[in-house]
Structure formats: structure tokens, C-alpha cells
Amino acid sequence: MPLSTMQRFIRTCKQANAATCFNAYPPKGRFNMKAVQISDGIYCLPVNLESYQLFEGMWPMPNGISINSYVVQGEKTALIDLIEDINDKPAEFQSELQSIDLTPKSFDYLIINHMEPDHTSWIPTLIKENPAIEIYLTKKAAAVLNSFFSITEHTHIIKDGDTLDLGGGKVLQFFETPNIHWPETMMTFEQSSGTLFSCDAFGAYGTVNDIYFDDQLSKEQHDFFHQEALRYYANIVASFSTFVNKGIARLDDLDIKVIAPSHGIIWRENPKAIIDDYHRFASYMNGPAEKEITLIWASMYGNTAKLVDSIIKGVESEDVPLHVHRVPDEHVGIILASAWKSSGLILGMPTYEYEMFPPMSWVLDMFRRKKLWNKKVLRFGSAGWSGGAQRELDRITEKNKWEFMEPIEWFGAAGQEQHDLAVQRAAELARTIKEG
Ligand SMILES: Cc1cc2nc3c(=O)[nH]c(=O)nc-3n(C[C@H](O)[C@H](O)[C@H](O)COP(=O)(O)O)c2cc1C
Ligand SMILES: [Fe+2]
Ligand SMILES: [Fe+2]
Structure with missing residues (x-):
């Protein structure tokens, strides 16, 4: 018939x-988040936005999304990207900081890879609690920081390839990767561990809870995050596909061991998998x-x-x-x-x-x-x-x-x-x- x-x-x-495992993953209920150690002195602090919210005020996210902030500790301590100042997320973030014995005052540096408010709207509170924090960002990001939050002090404009030595063997290197997603975007690479903090690039929809790394995923969850990466890409990144290819080419010389994006899972078993995904998604534009x-x-x-x-x-x-x-x-x-x-x-x-x-x-x-x-x-x-x-x-x-x-x-x-x-x-x- x-x-x-x-x-x-x-x-x-x-x-x-x-195909997208709607309702099968992620787990429902209250998120009880702790900071997650990636390697010695490097932590991920994720908060999850729930599925009833619309991303960018318009995109349905039936499986929610995580916003990942990162901490790198050498002799000095850096915070890389932030969370959105929404609902009870700042309180969750603070308790994640406490879980590794840190407070907003613990940080010497704030690294801003991208100025979109999902990663920056908590900055005014952070600065109020820690007015001496030194901020590293691109020239264009500094202008946006000023226009959004009237913050101009303690800012350091990075040039492509610049490094910031945190002591204790940890060195951050900055790469300008404009238009993935806004014109001011950069990525940060921690040299000793080979960790790339890529912000929106290599991100995906889907909350994280209990599972944070690609090597913890079942086959079904792997499919889920690759599918959610595609939907995130098509919604958020697609128009900038030319820049995605340029950005990926720019990273060719780096020995990347871990991809730590600001949305979704951390790729440490096979970082190439998500780079290949993004490369393929970008190629669809020209067919x-x-x-x-x-x-x-x-x-x-x-x-x-x-x-x-x-x-x-x-x-x-x-x-x-x-x-x-x-x-x-x-x-x-x-x-x-x-x-x-x-x-x-x-x-x-x-x-x-x-x-x-x-x-x-x-x-x-x-x-x-x-x-x-x-x-x-x-x-x-x-x-x-x-x-x-x-x-x-x-x-x-x-x-x-x-x-x-x-x-x-x-x-x-x-x-x-x-x-x-x-x-x-x-x-x-x-x-x-x-x-x-
Ligand atoms: C509000 C409305 C406006 C329409 N305007 C036009 C029109 O400007 N030109 C036209 O050829 N048909 C117009 N139609 C007719 C529809 O295109 C036609 O009924 C078509 O068969 C509807 O296809 P559907 O059954 O798949 O909805 C209009 C129909 C409606 C209900
Ligand atoms: Fe963004
Ligand atoms: Fe984002």
C-alpha cells in the first residue's frame, strides 16, 4: 500500500x-555542574541553556546548548570566554569556579575570543568583582567591548600570533580568525597542551551534562553531536563559510591535540573529526x-x-x-x-x-x-x-x-x-x- x-x-x-535523537539525549532535569578538568591546569566551565529558549532570539534548540568558559592556570590564571548573564547561569558558573577553589577575583587575565553576548554579557559583573583583571582581545573586539559595556581600561590589543606567557609552562597564543562568527573573532591556542579554544568555531547545539569529551560518547551520542554541529553551523555560521575555510587553513601549522569550543563537546580523542565536519559544511556553499x-x-x-x-x-x-x-x-x-x-x-x-x-x-x-x-x-x-x-x-x-x-x-x-x-x-x- x-x-x-x-x-x-x-x-x-x-x-x-x-536522526537528531530528540528527547533521547541530553538528559532532562536540573544540571548540577562542576568544572571539568581537561588537562593539568586547564578546565572547562560549561553552563547549559535549556531547550525552551531560542538561540539568538530566533533559533529553536530542542536539545538546548552549552556555553563553555575555560580556565588556564600557570603561575598566572586566565579565563577564556565567559557565560551569558541569563537566568541562574551566573550562580551556576560561580559554583563551578568554587569547585576548583577559584572566585572571580582569582583571575589575572580575561581572554575574549568573541564579543557576542552569549560569551560576554557577564563581563560587567566580573569586572565589578575583579577591576584589575587584564583583558586581551582584538582591536575590533575592543571597539565592541566599549560600545556594549563602556569598558576601555586594562585592555590589551593582540596582533595575530602574539603570545601571553602565564608562567609554569603555559603559553597562550592568539590567532585572528575574523568572521567566525563576528568580524572581531579570534582563537586562543595553549601551546604546552595543544588545546585550541576556538569559541563558536567547531561548536554544536546540545547541552553537556556528565559527558563532556568525544571519547565518552556512545555511537548514538556521537551521531547526535555531529548532527547538532551541522544544525548549529547552518543556523549560525553558514553565511561565513569562506572565512571558515580561511580560519581552518590558518590552523594548519598548529599541533592541535584538543579542540575546546564554546558550545558543545570537547574533542580530544579525535579533534580532526570536528575540523573535518566544519570543512565539509563550509564546502557545501560552493557545492x-x-x-x-x-x-x-x-x-x-x-x-x-x-x-x-x-x-x-x-x-x-x-x-x-x-x-x-x-x-x-x-x-x-x-x-x-x-x-x-x-x-x-x-x-x-x-x-x-x-x-x-x-x-x-x-x-x-x-x-x-x-x-x-x-x-x-x-x-x-x-x-x-x-x-x-x-x-x-x-x-x-x-x-x-x-x-x-x-x-x-x-x-x-x-x-x-x-x-x-x-x-x-x-x-x-x-x-x-x-x-x-
Ligand atoms: C488568500 C489567497 C490568495 C490567493 N492569491 C492568489 C493569486 O494572487 N493568484 C493566483 O493565481 N491564485 C491565488 N490564490 C489561489 C491559490 O493559489 C489556489 O487556490 C491554489 O490552488 C492553492 O493551492 P493549495 O490548495 O495548495 O493551497 C489565492 C488563494 C488564497 C487562499
Ligand atoms: Fe557567536
Ligand atoms: Fe556563541
């Missing part, structure tokens, strides 16, 4: 959920991406929806992996992950007031902003009397370097002709993707 569109939709949602197709569809009264089964049949006839999302039911933040990694897109939407169905327009505008480029695309959709969806699609995606197939458009209810075309063109797209 062939599955109905709705059954397939539900099935695909279940598959998507399994080719994976030999997969993402189908995004919308319908008000079911006319466009009726073609979805035929589209799926066409793709499946070529055995090309397919991700299906309906809008507005699913948030663009979730859709972006599969669309970013797919070489092919199929878009189904009706015409609405001489343009396209508005929730689809919002998704496509986000694709434009995130530089979701170089895709092979098929569109289908019903209209009542004039059409207009295609015109808007052409306008929004004008700079996306998309290769369009001839669209399947019709007025009112689809007939056999449209169903046949849907199977045929979806299969043709799938073949092109497979061979590409």
Missing part, C-alpha cells in the same frame, strides 16, 4: 527526530553538497499537497536520500540543516496574493541570507488564476546560483499530467544529483 502524503510526512518527521534532496512544501487547501506523493515517488525511484519538511509546521532553523547539506531542493508552494505562500517566502529569504548557494532546484505548485509564486522565487533567489528545472505549475487541482510530470522530473533531479 503506498503511503499517503500525511503518513509520509509523519514518518519523515519521526526519522528526522531519530557539491551531499547527494541528497530536501523537499520543502506548503499548501493551504491541499492542491499542492496532492503532488507531494508523486514527487516522493520520483525521488525514491532513484534511491536518493530525501528529507521532507512542511512549512510553516517546521521552523526554518530545522529545515536549514538538511537543505544546507543537500545538493538538490524541491520546493512546493501555491500562489498567494500574486506572490508565493508567505511562510515559504520566509524560508527562502533565510536561504538567501545564509548563502545557501549552488543547488539544483525543482518547483511545483498550484495557483487559482494568475500565478505569481515563480516570479517571487526568481526574485528572492536571484543571487543564489541555483540551477532551476522547468517548474510544474497548474491551476486548481492537479491532473494525471501533473502527477506524471512530478514523478518524472523528481526522478530526473535525483538522477542528476546521483551522477553529479
Whole structure:
């Protein structure tokens, strides 16, 4: 028995959920966090933002996210990146400090890799408690620090490659890595341990609790964090893919033993795994991406929806992996992950007031902003009397370097002709993707 569109939709949602292990991980309940030792004198202090919050005020994070701050102790003590001043997170952070016998006053240096408030909004409190702390950051970060918090004293502008000797064998080295994620971003490398504090780069969604390192992950949890890294990348980092490649190239000469990002798991067993992930994600911008197709569809009264089964049949006839999302039911933040990694897109939407169905327009505008480029695309959709969806699609995606197939458009209810075309063109797209 062939599955109905709705059954397939539900099935695909279940598959998507399994792929991201929604609800299977992370553990629920109160987080009881302690500082985690990475190596001698180096600690991670993570706090978790819960899943009901939206990241950057807009991205759903069904599995939450961690914000990791780091401590490096030589003869002097440095704090690398901070936490967000939100809810009870500062209290959690303070108790993590206590767990390694530190207080905000213990620090000689604050290293700011990135000024986004998820890593800096607690700075004013820190400075109030420790006004003598010396701050190391890039020139652009200093300007942002001033404009956000009116802080200009005790700041030291780093130049690319500069070092800061903490004594006791610990030496921090700074690398400017602009636009991963903001223009002021840098990374910090601790030379004796080979630990790279990469801030947003190599980050992932997903809270951490009890498990902090890649070598503690089960196969399922590994898949979870790689998947969450992709979704984080597609939401937050995608538009800066060119800079990600430059940043990764810049790190080539370093003997990196541990990647310690400011979101998600610490990679010490195989730091290359997450570098390779990011390298691959960045490469999707100029293509080719994976030999997969993402189908995004919308319908008000079911006319466009009726073609979805035929589209799926066409793709499946070529055995090309397919991700299906309906809008507005699913948030663009979730859709972006599969669309970013797919070489092919199929878009189904009706015409609405001489343009396209508005929730689809919002998704496509986000694709434009995130530089979701170089895709092979098929569109289908019903209209009542004039059409207009295609015109808007052409306008929004004008700079996306998309290769369009001839669209399947019709007025009112689809007939056999449209169903046949849907199977045929979806299969043709799938073949092109497979061979590409
Ligand atoms: C609010 C609204 C506005 C519409 N505007 C247009 C339009 O400007 N031009 C057009 O050709 N059809 C327009 N239509 C007709 C739909 O495109 C048509 O009914 C189509 O079959 C809907 O597809 P669906 O069943 O997949 O929602 C409009 C329909 C609605 C409900
Ligand atoms: Fe950021
Ligand atoms: Fe961040």
C-alpha cells in the first residue's frame, strides 16, 4: 500500500527526530555542574541553556546548548570566554569556579575570543568583582567591548600570533580568525597542551551534562553531536563559510591535540573529526553538497499537497536520500540543516496574493541570507488564476546560483499530467544529483 502524503510526512518527521535523537539525549532535569578538568591546569566551565529558549532570539534548540568558559592556570590564571548573564547561569558558573577553589577575583587575565553576548554579557559583573583583571582581545573586539559595556581600561590589543606567557609552562597564543562568527573573532591556542579554544568555531547545539569529551560518547551520542554541529553551523555560521575555510587553513601549522569550543563537546580523542565536519559544511556553499534532496512544501487547501506523493515517488525511484519538511509546521532553523547539506531542493508552494505562500517566502529569504548557494532546484505548485509564486522565487533567489528545472505549475487541482510530470522530473533531479 503506498503511503499517503500525511503518513509520509509523519514518518519523515519521526526519522528526522531519530536522526537528531530528540528527547533521547541530553538528559532532562536540573544540571548540577562542576568544572571539568581537561588537562593539568586547564578546565572547562560549561553552563547549559535549556531547550525552551531560542538561540539568538530566533533559533529553536530542542536539545538546548552549552556555553563553555575555560580556565588556564600557570603561575598566572586566565579565563577564556565567559557565560551569558541569563537566568541562574551566573550562580551556576560561580559554583563551578568554587569547585576548583577559584572566585572571580582569582583571575589575572580575561581572554575574549568573541564579543557576542552569549560569551560576554557577564563581563560587567566580573569586572565589578575583579577591576584589575587584564583583558586581551582584538582591536575590533575592543571597539565592541566599549560600545556594549563602556569598558576601555586594562585592555590589551593582540596582533595575530602574539603570545601571553602565564608562567609554569603555559603559553597562550592568539590567532585572528575574523568572521567566525563576528568580524572581531579570534582563537586562543595553549601551546604546552595543544588545546585550541576556538569559541563558536567547531561548536554544536546540545547541552553537556556528565559527558563532556568525544571519547565518552556512545555511537548514538556521537551521531547526535555531529548532527547538532551541522544544525548549529547552518543556523549560525553558514553565511561565513569562506572565512571558515580561511580560519581552518590558518590552523594548519598548529599541533592541535584538543579542540575546546564554546558550545558543545570537547574533542580530544579525535579533534580532526570536528575540523573535518566544519570543512565539509563550509564546502557545501560552493557545492557539491551531499547527494541528497530536501523537499520543502506548503499548501493551504491541499492542491499542492496532492503532488507531494508523486514527487516522493520520483525521488525514491532513484534511491536518493530525501528529507521532507512542511512549512510553516517546521521552523526554518530545522529545515536549514538538511537543505544546507543537500545538493538538490524541491520546493512546493501555491500562489498567494500574486506572490508565493508567505511562510515559504520566509524560508527562502533565510536561504538567501545564509548563502545557501549552488543547488539544483525543482518547483511545483498550484495557483487559482494568475500565478505569481515563480516570479517571487526568481526574485528572492536571484543571487543564489541555483540551477532551476522547468517548474510544474497548474491551476486548481492537479491532473494525471501533473502527477506524471512530478514523478518524472523528481526522478530526473535525483538522477542528476546521483551522477553529479
Ligand atoms: C488568500 C489567497 C490568495 C490567493 N492569491 C492568489 C493569486 O494572487 N493568484 C493566483 O493565481 N491564485 C491565488 N490564490 C489561489 C491559490 O493559489 C489556489 O487556490 C491554489 O490552488 C492553492 O493551492 P493549495 O490548495 O495548495 O493551497 C489565492 C488563494 C488564497 C487562499
Ligand atoms: Fe557567536
Ligand atoms: Fe556563541
